[in-house]
Amino acid sequence: MTYAMIGTWRMAYEGLSKAMTTLEAGGKSTDAIEIAIKEVEDYPFFKSVGYGGLPNAQGLVEMDAAFMDGNTFAIGAVAGISDVKNPISVARQLSNDHFNSFLVGAGASQYAMFNGFEARNMLTERAHKLWAKRVQEINEKNLSPYDGHDTVGMVSLDQDAGMAAGTSTSGLFMKKPGRTGDSALSGSGFYVDSDIGGATATGLGEDLMKGCLSYEIVRLMGSGLSPQAACDQAVYPFVEKLKKRYGKVGEFSLIALNNQGEWGVATNVEFTFAAGNDEQTPQIYMANPGPDQTTIIEPISEAWLIAYEKRIKAPID
Amino acid sequence: MTYAMIGTWRMAYEGLSKAMTTLEAGGKSTDAIEIAIKEVEDYPFFKSVGYGGLPNAQGLVEMDAAFMDGNTFAIGAVAGISDVKNPISVARQLSNDHFNSFLVGAGASQYAMFNGFEARNMLTERAHKLWAKRVQEINEKNLSPYDGHDTVGMVSLDQDAGMAAGTSTSGLFMKKPGRTGDSALSGSGFYVDSDIGGATATGLGEDLMKGCLSYEIVRLMGSGLSPQAACDQAVYPFVEKLKKRYGKVGEFSLIALNNQGEWGVATNVEFTFAAGNDEQTPQIYMANPGPDQTTIIEPISEAWLIAYEKRIKAPID
Numbered sequence: 327m328t329y330a331m332i333g334t335w336r337m338a339y340e341g342l343s344k345a346m347t348t349l350e351a352g353g354k355s356t357d358a359i360e361i362a363i364k365e366v367e368d369y370p371f372f373k374s375v376g377y378g379g380l381p382n383a384q385g386l387v388e389m390d391a392a393f394m395d396g397n398t399f400a401i402g403a404v405a406g407i408s409d410v411k412n413p414i415s416v417a418r419q420l421s422n423d424h425f426n427s428f429l430v431g432a433g434a435s436q437y438a439m440f441n442g443f444e445a446r447n448m449l450t451e452r453a454h455k456l457w458a459k460r461v462q463e464i465n466e467k468n469l470s471p472y473d474g475h476d477t478v479g480m481v482s483l484d485q486d487a488g489m490a491a492g493t494s495t496s497g498l499f500m501k502k503p504g505r506t507g508d509s510a511l512s513g514s515g516f517y518v519d520s521d522i523g524g525a526t527a528t529g530l531g532e533d534l535m536k537g538c539l540s541y542e543i544v545r546l547m548g549s550g551l552s553p554q555a556a557c558d559q560a561v562y563p564f565v566e567k568l569k570k571r572y573g574k575v576g577e578f579s580l581i582a583l584n585n586q587g588e589w590g591v592a593t594n595v596e597f598t599f600a601a602g603n604d605e606q607t608p609q610i611y612m613a614n615p616g617p618d619q620t621t622i623i624e625p626i627s628e629a630w631l632i633a634y635e636k637r638i639k640a641p642i643d
Numbered sequence: 644m645t646y647a648m649i650g651t652w653r654m655a656y657e658g659l660s661k662a663m664t665t666l667e668a669g670g671k672s673t674d675a676i677e678i679a680i681k682e683v684e685d686y687p688f689f690k691s692v693g694y695g696g697l698p699n700a701q702g703l704v705e706m707d708a709a710f711m712d713g714n715t716f717a718i719g720a721v722a723g724i725s726d727v728k729n730p731i732s733v734a735r736q737l738s739n740d741h742f743n744s745f746l747v748g749a750g751a752s753q754y755a756m757f758n759g760f761e762a763r764n765m766l767t768e769r770a771h772k773l774w775a776k777r778v779q780e781i782n783e784k785n786l787s788p789y790d791g792h793d794t795v796g797m798v799s800l801d802q803d804a805g806m807a808a809g810t811s812t813s814g815l816f817m818k819k820p821g822r823t824g825d826s827a828l829s830g831s832g833f834y835v836d837s838d839i840g841g842a843t844a845t846g847l848g849e850d851l852m853k854g855c856l857s858y859e860i861v862r863l864m865g866s867g868l869s870p871q872a873a874c875d876q877a878v879y880p881f882v883e884k885l886k887k888r889y890g891k892v893g894e895f896s897l898i899a900l901n902n903q904g905e906w907g908v909a910t911n912v913e914f915t916f917a918a919g920n921d922e923q924t925p926q927i928y929m930a931n932p933g934p935d936q937t938t939i940i941e942p943i944s945e946a947w948l949i950a951y952e953k954r955i956k957a958p959i960d
Contacts, residue, residue, distance in 0.1 A: 388750075398889045399853035405722065405823075406747045424891070425789045426819040427849050430723045431748015433705075433821015472742045502743040504750015506722075513830040513855035532744050536716035538830035541855040542862075572715045574741070 330587035330603035331358060333480040334528045334579065336610055336626070336634055337372040339600040341365030342480065343608045350604070355482035355490035356395055356418070363391075363414040363492050366478045370450050371638045374476035376413065378450045379496025381457050382503050383471065387448040389496050390477075390510040393417040396489030396518035402427050405506040407434040411446040414494045417510075419443075431504060448496070455642040460500060471500040477509045479526025481518060481583040483603075489585060491518040493526055507531015513541035522548040523584035525557075529595075530576025537564045543582045553582040553590030554621065561592035562619035579613070592621050598630075647904035647920035648675060650797040651845045651896065653927055653943070653951055654689040656917040658682030659797065660925045667921070672799035672807035673712055673735070680708075680731040680809050683795045687767050688955045691793035693730065695767040696813025698774050699820050700788065704765040706813050707794075707827040710734040713806030713835035719744050722823040724751040728763040731811045734827075736760075748821060765813070772959040777817060788817040794826045796843025798835060798900040800920075806902060808835040810843055824848015830858035839865040840901030842874075846912075847893025854881045860899045870899040870907030871938065878909035879936035896930070909938050915947075 329349040333342045341362035348358050367376025374380060381387045391413035392403040402420030405428075407413050416438045420427045429437050439445060464471050477495035493509040493516050508514035508531035515531070517540040518524030525543040527534045539560050546556035561580055568575040579593035587603040591613045602608030609625060616622040646666040650659045658679035665675050684693025691697060698704045708730035709720040719737030722745075724730050733755045737744045746754050756762060781788050794812035810826040810833050825831035825848035832848070834857040835841030842860040844851050856877050863873035874897055885892040896910035904920045908930045919925030926942060933939040 399885065400889065401849070401852055406750065423849075424893075425815060425847075425849060426822040428823050428852070429819065429821040430823050431750070431821050433723065433748070433819060436820065498742060502746065502750060503753065504746040504748050505743040506745050506747050511828050511830075512852040513828075513858060517855070530742075532718070532740075532742060535718055535745070535829040538834070538855055538858040541830060541858060545859075545862075568716060572717065576741075 328483065328587040328604055329485050330483045330583055330589070331480065332581045332583045332589045332599060332601040333362060334478055334526060334581055334599055335476055336598040337366050337375065338478055338480060339608060339610050342600045342602065345482065346602050346608055349482065349484050352485050355484040355488045358482040358484065359393065359480050359490045359492040360414055360418050362480050363478055363494050364412050367412050367414060367494055370452070373453060373456065374496055375478045375494050376496065377411070377446065377448050378453050379448060380453050380499040381449055382501045382505070384503055385454065385457050387496055388503065389413045389448070389494065390506050391417040391494040392510045392516055393421050393492045394490060394512065394516055394518050395421060396491065396520035396524055401512055403510040404434040405430045405510045406504050407438065409435055409445050409447060410438040411444040414492055416443055428510070452642060459642060473499050477515070477528040479516060479528055479581065481524035481526060481581065483583060483585060483587055487520060487585060489518050489520040489524050491516045491524040491526055508534035511535055513538040515540060517541045517544045519544055520585060523553060523582060525580055525582040527578060527580045529578025533568060533576040534578050536568060536572070539564060539580055543580060547582065547584050553584050553588050557582050557590040557592035558619055558621060565594050591623060598626060645800065645904040645921055646802050647800045647900055647906070648679070648797060649898050649900045649906045649916060649918040650679060651795055651843060651898055651916055652793055653915040654683050654692065655795055655797060656925060656927050659917045659919065662799065663919050663925055666799065666801050669802050672801040672805045675799040675801065676710065676797050676807045676809040677731055677735050679797050680795060680811050681729050684729050684731060684811055687769070690770060690773065691813055692795045692811050693813070694728070694763065694765050695770050696765060697770050697816040698766055699818045699822070701820055702771065702774050704813055705820065706730045706765070706811065707823050708734040708811040709827045709833055710738050710809045711807060711829065711833055711835050712738060713808065713837035713841055718829055720827040721751040722747045722827040723821050724755065726752055726762050726764060727755040728761040731809055733760055745827070769959060776959060790816050794832070794845040796833060796845055796898065798841035798843060798898065800900060800902060800904055804837060804902060806835050806837040806841050808833045808841040808843055825851035828852055830855040832857060834858045834861045836861055837902060840870060840899060842897055842899040844895060844897045846895025850885060850893040851895050853885060853889070856881060856897055860897060864899065864901050870901050870905050874899050874907040874909035875936055875938060882911050908940060915943060
């Protein structure tokens, strides 16, 4: 039977590859999503998710995460959670509850501690330095403080045709305390229905929630479109609509996977992602907006990967 | 030119009536939404919104609210905000920002204070008594603690064809600290596009966010359906799907208004709402699920209104 997985950004690759071995062995999509996203949360050099994530304006790391089971529509989510090693695991556990399954702020952090999740100061020395440097730049050059909002989002299909989706992010760098984006919001940050497929989003959450694009992509796939056609048709017209009606539009990128293991991507900015299935080992790809509301997708180059590795580990001066 | 407004529950009536005079005088939908919802938030005997709203398990009032401008798609939202007199006004002000427009928990409350919004202890003596009584009942009779989750939601159309939507709630009675529902979530709790129409939801937020029903209703109206047909087609099949896939479904009710001033409603439980337009003064209606995925709507009876008035002001023993 088919199994497959897709995840946002280069950072998804190692976690996705690890989770694919679970899917290959007959494991469930729900487990695969948690395994994969935990891996991303735990890696200190990814600066927009989990440990090592960039902090808010006060210098504190506040995180958002969500988990959705495509068989049952069960959703668990947290927004503005802090001092917890794996927000995705908290979100997954919350998805087991019919009530109180979306917790925010101090209530979310308290729930995690009360339920035995591992506490961790999520601010690395590196992230703290980046924050301090940014504060100085903003003060000196009067820059807009907001930058960087790369959510890891994953969609998985297992051999029993079960699907799941998850997201995790430390959100917008230098955000105001308590700010949340789309990542924990059903329909905007993620959506999955095992009878159809799933989608997740990354980018400026404030704009993504204006369009409910993850829901719309799944709906379009349900109407018979391929994941790629669904992504193109949901994303590019909405980008144009938002430019016209709101006057501007942030960066965003969406990924989709259907219940046949086929995937698609649409983006208004250079965007990397990872994907694999039973016929193809996980690979990293690069997507860019193409002509006439299409998406150009190509394998990532070795040079790009080397430059990326160098960039995320470069010393902070 | 046409103007119109619809709001969830009997409690919407006075605020909606007040806001309709603004619309009649040529005022904007955005103003009408804030005027109407503030009125509901301020009335102490509505126990699920604003002042007098029922508290969480710890006895504290935590509130959710959202505001959306259908002309621009601008959204402002707060979740788990406390000690603020009018959450809808905070949400509206946040909708002016391109970044940080959705704030949760302590960050949301701090934003409100920093920006000069009026502080208020939202816990009335009556709500405190109801909470204490409920705690005792739960302990003595081992009851499920969760009960009551009536969000006020409104959609407005002004004479310039501008539309807006808003929601406000104190959420699920006896909720865990930090719990939020659908009310602040775009697509689930609310959605509005002035070119089409708008919708808002009330009911069990944990289930509403599984369906993104407000977005779906607006989308269906955009495909040419009347508000009533859009509500019926979005809500009832999803109720069946959720029963089948999740095994159960909470209570929920949705309202919709299109850009012609026509409205519709769908619900899986007895549900009251208020609506009016340039041709008809605001009225309160009663909706119930009908046969074959339809909705039965009738004017509210005098007897129901008298019983309601008595119930919300009955002494707490």
